[in-house]
Amino acid sequence: MQDLPDQLANGLALGALYGLIAIGYTMVYGIVQLINFAHGEIFMIGGFGALTAYLWLPDGTGMAVALPLMILLGVVCAVLVAIGAERFAYRPLRGGPRLSPLITAIGLSLALQQAVWAFYPEAKKARPFPQLGGGDLDLGFVALSREDLFIFVSAPVCMLALGLFVAKTRTGRAMQATSQDPDTAKLMGVNTDRIIVTAFAIGAAFAAVAAIAQGFKTGEVNFRMGFIAGLKAFTAAVLGGIGNIYGAMVGGLVLGVGEAMATAYIGDVPGLEQFGGGSWKDVWAFILLILVLLVRPQGILGERLADRA
Amino acid sequence: MALLEVEDLRVAYGKIEAVKGISFAVEAGEVVTLIGTNGAGKTTTLRTLSGLLKPATGKISFDGQPLDGVGAHKIVAMGLAHSPEGRRIFPRLSIEENLRLGAFLRKDPAGVADDIGSAYERFPILGERRRQAAGTLSGGEQQMLAMARALMSRPKLLMLDEPSMGLSPIMMQKIMSTIGELKAQGTTILLVEQNAQAALSLADHGHVMETGSITLSGTGEELMHDESVRKAYLGED
Numbered sequence: 001m002q003d004l005p006d007q008l009a010n011g012l013a014l015g016a017l018y019g020l021i022a023i024g025y026t027m028v029y030g031i032v033q034l035i036n037f038a039h040g041e042i043f044m045i046g047g048f049g050a051l052t053a054y055l056w057l058p059d060g061t062g063m064a065v066a067l068p069l070m071i072l073l074g075v076v077c078a079v080l081v082a083i084g085a086e087r088f089a090y091r092p093l094r095g096g097p098r099l100s101p102l103i104t105a106i107g108l109s110l111a112l113q114q115a116v117w118a119f120y121p122e123a124k125k126a127r128p129f130p131q132l133g134g135g136d137l138d139l140g141f142v143a144l145s146r147e148d149l150f151i152f153v154s155a156p157v158c159m160l161a162l163g164l165f166v167a168k169t170r171t172g173r174a175m176q177a178t179s180q181d182p183d184t185a186k187l188m189g190v191n192t193d194r195i196i197v198t199a200f201a202i203g204a205a206f207a208a209v210a211a212i213a214q215g216f217k218t219g220e221v222n223f224r225m226g227f228i229a230g231l232k233a234f235t236a237a238v239l240g241g242i243g244n245i246y247g248a249m250v251g252g253l254v255l256g257v258g259e260a261m262a263t264a265y266i267g268d269v270p271g272l273e274q275f276g277g278g279s280w281k282d283v284w285a286f287i288l289l290i291l292v293l294l295v296r297p298q299g300i301l302g303e304r305l306a307d308r309a
Numbered sequence: 310m311a312l313l314e315v316e317d318l319r320v321a322y323g324k325i326e327a328v329k330g331i332s333f334a335v336e337a338g339e340v341v342t343l344i345g346t347n348g349a350g351k352t353t354t355l356r357t358l359s360g361l362l363k364p365a366t367g368k369i370s371f372d373g374q375p376l377d378g379v380g381a382h383k384i385v386a387m388g389l390a391h392s393p394e395g396r397r398i399f400p401r402l403s404i405e406e407n408l409r410l411g412a413f414l415r416k417d418p419a420g421v422a423d424d425i426g427s428a429y430e431r432f433p434i435l436g437e438r439r440r441q442a443a444g445t446l447s448g449g450e451q452q453m454l455a456m457a458r459a460l461m462s463r464p465k466l467l468m469l470d471e472p473s474m475g476l477s478p479i480m481m482q483k484i485m486s487t488i489g490e491l492k493a494q495g496t497t498i499l500l501v502e503q504n505a506q507a508a509l510s511l512a513d514h515g516h517v518m519e520t521g522s523i524t525l526s527g528t529g530e531e532l533m534h535d536e537s538v539r540k541a542y543l544g545e546d
């Protein structure tokens with residue numbers, strides 16, 4: 001087990017990435033009780049937006065210049081698509097049967113994948129994603145790659161900004177009010193439609209950052225990358241307690257570390273040798289979800305449903 | 310022209326008509342009460358006035374302007390505040406945050422701070438617990454918060470939906486005397502109550518609602534002495 005610190009760092013990086021995507025599911029759910037199953041595709045579009053920015057830049061542009069522009073275009077693309085999806089796909093269905101937005105989300109996911117493909121004919125195959133370059137940061141007990149550093153910096157920055165926004169700003173307070181009691185929030189003068197759009201936009205921006213992190217980590221983006229990432233992040237949101245923003249990050253970290261540990265060490269357990277290695281990692285993620293939900297159906301930081309009434 | 314004018318208002322939930330063509334008015338400075346049994350349509354009427362429900366037909370004008378098609382969040386801005394049935398405070402926000410939400414649309418921070426101060430003077434218990442989650446308050450305290458929150462928008466008309474519901478007799482008295490004080494200060498109030506005795510003794514005008522219609526109207530005094538009202542709502546026979 002000498003590589004435990006490395007596995008832990010790897011799990012935390014993966015988990016922070018899931019957590020960033022999970023924020024989008026949990027914020028939208030917390031406010032409109034809608035699961036935006038097209039969120040994985042919004043994540044994917046963030047990745048392609050960032051790649052596009054990179055490809056537009058002249059060859060040899062340094063990462064110090066390229067990275068901010070990649071984040072900017074990735075976030076802008078993801079946010080615009082999310083706002084469009086809310087406005088034209090979900091809003092008309094609000095107040096209708098619970099199943100309609102779900103079916104819409106599936107259609108929307110396929111449409112978004114095809115749209116990326118149309119803009120980006122090569123997107124059928126994985127597109128190589130630029131790399132940060134530079135050596136590892138050696139902390140003594142563990143060496144962090146530049147790719148992991150990106151997520152270890154961006155995830156806390158995003159979470160801190162979101163936490164301050166929700167707790168301290170006027171719009172943040174209106175957001176909490178809307179999630180607790182939308183009709184009464186309207187009676188206070190809150191334009192709840194605008195709050196819902198804001199939730200979609202924040203979730204999309206975070207997903208775009210996560211997509212860039214994943215692009216760095218895996219060295220590629222492809223137009224199907226939203227499916228499994230979206231599923232994992234949704235799992236993280238449920239694990240942490242859907243509707244709770246800190247729960248989404250905690251759920252992501254638990255999932256990422258659990259997945260990394262299981263992948264690295266289960267094969268060493270006598271009798272479980274055949275379950276070792278990366279091909280089982282998604283299985284461990286869902287087993288973890290089932291185990292947690294058996295003990296805490298409301299998720300790790302979730303409130304009991306009775307408290308939400 | 311009265312501050313609020315309602316003309317032949319009809320409201321339906323799907324096919325079920327809950328309000329069947331009612332008309333009434335509230336003059337500036339008045340307290341008007343709607344009384345009536347369970348399911349009469351009082352809450353439906355208030356929720357329609359504040360824009361949470363869309364009327365099927367009818368006219369509502371407030372402060373000289375028609376309200377049809379105006380979103381709920383814009384109606385507050387026009388000066389109509391609604392303290393809803395069941396209090397509906399934001400349980401996981403602090404008392405002070407609840408009050409600040411009541412002033413959500415105001416752009417005068419100094420005035421808002423003053424009004425929060427007045428709310429704490431009116432209800433000292435709210436001031437003592439200003440940082441506490443509103444969900445931890447007792448029912449009566451939550452009702453105080455709901456009223457104080459509605460007042461934070463400095464409304465031209467305050468609508469109160471069953472402020473005494475589920476309260477102890479002492480709390481009920483406290484709430485009713487607060488409404489009396491607000492009236493004395495010139496606040497215009499539309500009060501929905503099941504406690505007809507208390508409501509009618511405060512009201513300049515009252516209307517009795519039964520299954521979606523107004524069946525009887527008069528001054529508070531007249532209704533309090535009306536035989537049918539005494540029988541049906543004041544528990545006399």
Ligand SMILES: Nc1ncnc2c1ncn2[C@@H]1O[C@H](COP(=O)(O)OP(=O)(O)OP(=O)(O)O)[C@@H](O)[C@H]1O
Nearest residue numbers: 322325327345346347348349350351352353354503
């Ligand atoms: N959301 C709803 N969907 C369908 N019907 C409703 C809904 N809300 C109220 N109703 C019906 O509309 C009618 C009027 O209800 P409303 O709540 O306005 O009465 P109320 O006078 O406020 O009664 P209470 O004194 O019990 O508060 C009732 O028959 C009620 O069952």
Ligand SMILES: [Mg+2]
Nearest residue numbers: 351352353394
């Ligand atoms: Mg009612």
